Amino acid sequence: MALEQPQEPQAAPERRPAPRRGRSPHWILLISLLAHCAFTPAIFDIYFKTPVVEVSQRFSVEQEPGALAKRVVLFVGDGLRADKLFQTYPDRPFALSDPLPASVPDDPHALADDLDGSTTPAPFLRTLIQSGHAQWGVSHTRVPTESRPGHVALIGGMYEDVSAVTRGWSTNPVPFDSVFNQSSHAFTFGSPDILPMFKLGASDPERVAAFSYHEEAEDFTADAVHLDLWVLEQLRELVRNASSDSVLYAKLHEPGVVFFEHLLGLDTTGHSYRPHGPEYHRNIRVVDYVVRETVQLLSDFYGDDGETAFVFTADHGMSSLGNHGDGHPDNTRTPLVVWGKGVKRRADWEEPADHDEYSQGWGLRGVRRDVEQADVAALMSVLAGIPLPANSAGRVPLDYLDASPELRARAAFANARQLLAEASAKSELKKQHAVKFRPFPKFVDSPADGTFSAKHHVSSIIDLLADGNFIMAEKRSELLSDLSLEASSYFQKYDWMLLRTLVTLGYLGFIAFTAQTILVSSLALPPSPSSRFPIAAGLPIGAFLSLCARFAVERVPTSHYLYALLPSAFWIVVLRDPAPFLALVRTTRTSSISLSRLCASAGAVVLSILAMAYGYSDRRAFALIALGMGAMWPLAMLAPGVRATRGPVLSRWAAAMTALAVFPMLPVEKGENLSVVSSGAGLLIVMAVLALRLLKDDASPTWARTRRFLLAEVGLTAACVVVTCSSALSLQRKQGLPVLNQYAGWFILAASSSLPLVHGRPRGQPYPERLAVLLFAFAPSFVILSLSYEALFYGVYVAALIAWVQLESSLAAEEPNDDGRIKLAHVHVSLFFLAFLHLGFFGVGNVASISSFYLEPVYRLMTVFAPFPMGALLLFKLLIPFVALAAASSVINRRLHLPPLSLFLVGSVLSELLTIFFFFRVTDEGSWLEIGSSITNFVICSALGLFSSALLAGGEYLMAGTTG
Known part of the structure; x- marks a missing residue:
């Protein structure tokens, strides 16, 4: 049904005003x-938003x-995943054909438990736990499960705001205090991606010494x-130098020294x-060796004084695909083993580990003490x-400490005062500027x-x-810590209601604005008087001015004004012309179309x-959507007589969509299969x-x-197949990437991708060509x-687009x-x-999960770790199907005789409904899987709304000048 105004019978022909001209789709695109x-x-x-606030006072344990x-x-x-470190194996977990480095002894102590003969890749760490010298547990990380946020949490105690990741691997997009900053001296060894942010971000950079290798050493095809x-060799050299450097020797013997070994090989x-x-x-076996040798090295250097505490953990885990980033439990569960001075040893009377299904088969003794x-x-x-x-959000896990009741109570109190100082700083910031300040109720x-009161x-x-009532003091301190964290969260969320309302009104306003544009062009309305300005249109203006004053x-960020401006502008335009x-x-x-049919159509769209929204959590939904598109929609639109004449077209369409529906049903986790890759190239x-x-x-002239x-x-x-x-x-034979192959791969990639640019846009070319x-x-x-x-x-996606x-x-x-x-x-x-658009995103993986990406294909072009070029190659591959979609959409738009970008106008209304749905699903509570998924989905x-607009505009450009 065309959205056309019905023609009413008229007594005599009269001159009607020219139809109103709709807004330019290109203007709507901008x-x-x-x-x-x-x-x-x-x-x-x-x-x-960042939790970092300036806190002047520091607290330590008396x-x-x-x-x-x-x-x-x-x-x-x-x-390092927790399960991979802690679990045991009936046989050796790595092949004898791939021997350990010469410096790593391959002796019988790789046995995990003498009774059953099982083995472990980490014999030293496991022995510490089984002998009762170490406390252990699972450390639960937050999203994004990346190296930088993980190390900020481990060393700074704060969960860096997610937006910091979007600012790349820069040294300190968000400043923060850290354990290194508070130490007397910190000696750090490891990756050039991690160490500089703690050294350059320290209040006294001379306090933090950083020893890192060159970026070229991070070669994914080399033995990591x-x-x-x-790292171990650098520590040895530091200790050797201390014997002849009195200044270094003195630094190493001061109280409050911290050593940090960043072991990147596992990642x-x-x-x-x-x-x-x-x-x-x-590699776990090598890490275990490095830990053992470090313990022995420092014990020898310090004369076995027993004054060293050791903490072993990981910044994030890793998915079965070899990736990380999202909130999947494989990425958020990391090991924690703590031993040495100040750490409680397991007592004979202590209860055994409180295992769940996750750790049931590890066979570890002692109590599993999980931490954030x-x-x-x-x-x-x-x-x-x-x-x-100062900005730590952590709680001291008191059960790890070998401490008297008094020391436990004082540790809990210092922790509570530190958390309270941060909450108080946030409160003061709000109190100084809030029009009507609302204190934390508790x-x-x-x-x-x-x-x-606090x-x-x-x-x-x-x-x-x-x-001397230390037990009660500890409990009251823990209560104060809980309240302080609640207060920090309260002030973090202080403006939530207002901002969420503004953003929602903005999305609804854009939907109404776009719908108004569609109706103006569809209904051929007469022009409205430019002087008319309904009173209702003045409401957004008044609201905007009052918000600006507030x-x-x-003194809110500039972005808040934008959140108020855009909804006001959209609703002013919409309310000014409700015609x-x-x-x-x-x-x-x-209309002759019944209201029930309109409602049914609207219901089908919703x-x-x-169904697309559900597909973000279960991509198999897109298989059902593809099947529905292939079987139900075209048949419902075409009459039986037409189906007979258009049978071949419908058959090709149904076959293509049925084949396309197979891919969302296939597993995301897939190993390298060159036969399947070659089959795809053959297709x-x-x-x-x-x-x-x-x-x-x-x-044809072209x-x-x-x-x-x-x-x-x-x-x-x-x-390319060859x-x-x-x-x-x-690469599978671990012979590295041949230089000739690398150059050939880059040449094929660049040459093939540039062919459309070289081909140009010859005028008069039939659109199929x-x-x-x-x-x-x-x-x-x-390929x-x-x-x-x-x-x-x-290949199947292209076939479906052609159909x-x-x-x-x-x-x-x-x-x-x-x-x-x-x-x-x-x-x-x-x-x-x-x-x-969604089938392109979810056809071969769950794009809503960062860990569904894998890096192995990128190694065919580059092997040295470089996050931006590697990420660019993955993004390029992700976007390839949408070049085809852009071109096909432009052809359809033209075949339907619609103005350019008309499909974008209707698509914007539909996609914004999906965006609003996910906007209210974003959460900062619950499991990290839920938090990470909610962020990623939104x-x-x-x-997609942003991308689809650019995509359709690009399609118009690509297909300009074609005929047919």
Whole structure:
């Protein structure tokens, strides 16, 4: 049904005013880009703004001399999963054919337990636990599970705001205090990606010494254990130098010294060979050796004085795909082993480990004491007798300490005062600028409600300590810590309600603004008087001005003004001209289409959007969507007589969508399979050869040119298969990446990707020719970056897009759109576009999970760790299917005789509904999997709105000048 105003019978012809001209879609496109760029970062302002505030006072444990350690050693096995360290194996977990480095002894103590003969890749650490010398547990990390945030939590005690990751690997996008900063001296060894932020971010950089290798050493095809052995050798050299350097010797013997060994080998090995491979377990064996040798080295240097505490943990885990980043439990559960001075030993009477299903089979003795990752910083501070980091959100795990009741109580009190100081600093910031300040309710003196001020809590704990009531003082300190964390969270969320309301009104305003644009062009309304300005349109202006006044007083960030400006602007425009919406109501009442049919159509659209939303948590939903598109929608739109004449088109469409529905059902976790990669390349070559036969048209002015380019693409795809298989086999044999293969891979990637640019946009070229050149130009790139069935997916995805073009062309021929207006029947086209967009994202992996990406294909082009180029290659591969979607959408838009970017207007309304849904699903509570998924889902969905607008504009550009 066209959304057209019904023609009423008139007594005599009269001259009617010219229809109103709608807004330019290109103008709407720019507004969409602005709106999404403004609102997407809003979740970081609302849910995840930085917790760092300036706190002037520091707190440490008041202790008797010698009660705790003089120095602390921190080992971080980068990318080490808890289960991979703690579990045992019936046989050796790595092959004898891949021997350990010569310096690592391969002696019988690799046995985990003498009774059953099981083995462990970490005999030293396991022996510490089984003998009762060490306390152990699982350290639970937060998202994003990346190296930088993980180390900030471990050493700074704070969960760096998620937005800091978007600022890359810069030294200190967010300043923070740390254990190193509070130590007397810190000696750090490891990766150049981690150490500089703690040295350059320290209040006294001379206090932190950093020893790091060159970035070129992080070669994913080399044996990564050399990185960990390098760290050990640097510590040995430091100790040797101390014997002849009196200044260094004095520094090493001061109380409050911290050593940090960043052991990157596991992360590099896990990315290359995945954490279930023998290489990963072999690297754990090397890490265990480095820990053992470090303990012995420092014991010898300090004369076995017994004044050293040791902490072994990891910054994040690793998925079965060899990746990390999201909140999957494999990424958030890391090991924690603590031993040495100040650490409790297991007593004979102690209860055995409280295992769950996760740790049931590990066979470890003692009590499993789980902590949050930020607790590790607090634990190290107490063990070393240094002040807790000012912005730490950690709680001292008191059960790890070998401490008297008094020392436990004083440690808990210092922790509580540090957390309270941070909450008080946040409170003061709000109090200074808030128009009407609302204090934290539980810190308001109200005996009737059972609440007391923070000062009352502090003074009561001091009295308890003075009276020697240490058990009660510890409990009251823990209560104060809980309340302080609640207060910090309260002030973090202080403006949540207002900001979420503004952002929601912004999204709704953009939807209404876009719908108004569609209705103006569809209903051919007469122009409205420019002088008319309804009173309702003045409401957003008044609200905006009052908000600006409030924001000026409160000195809020500039982004808050933008959150207020955009909704106001959208609603001013919408409320100023309600005629399109009133006309829609009148049209619906007088239309021959029943209200029930309209409601059914709207319900189908909503259900489709909800199905897409569900697909973010279970990608199999997109298989059902593809099947529904292939079987139900076209058949519902075409009458039986038409189905008979359009049977071949419908059959190809149904077959293509059925084949496409297979891929969301396939597992995300996939190993390298060169046979499947070659099959995918073969499919693409066969499709390109078939295109050469079907498109042959000597009458076409551009066919000779098109034929040359298609033949070049076929040749490059065939060459790509040879180079890819050769490189992959060499990497599998651990022979590295041949230089010739690397150059050939880069040449094929660059040459094939640049073919569309070289081909240009010759005028008068039939659209099937231009489409074919674009579709097959990126086949070599997809092949070289494929691990398994991705190339097959691209071939099927391209086939489905071609079938979609043919289907919509058939419909357009059956029901021509001579007036060029957007009609109700065109809504399904935008819905199909949105579905294809999601199928492109979720067809070969769960893009809502960062850990579904894998790096192995990138090693065919580069092997030295470089996060931005490697990430760019993965992103390039991810975007390839959407070049095809952009071109196909442009062709469909033209075949339907719609103005440029018309599908974008309808698609924007649909995609924004999905964005609002995920905006309210964002959470900072619950499991880290839930938090991480909620962030990722919203960002991806919001980016889709931004991306789809750019995509459709790009499609118009790519297909400009074609005929047909």
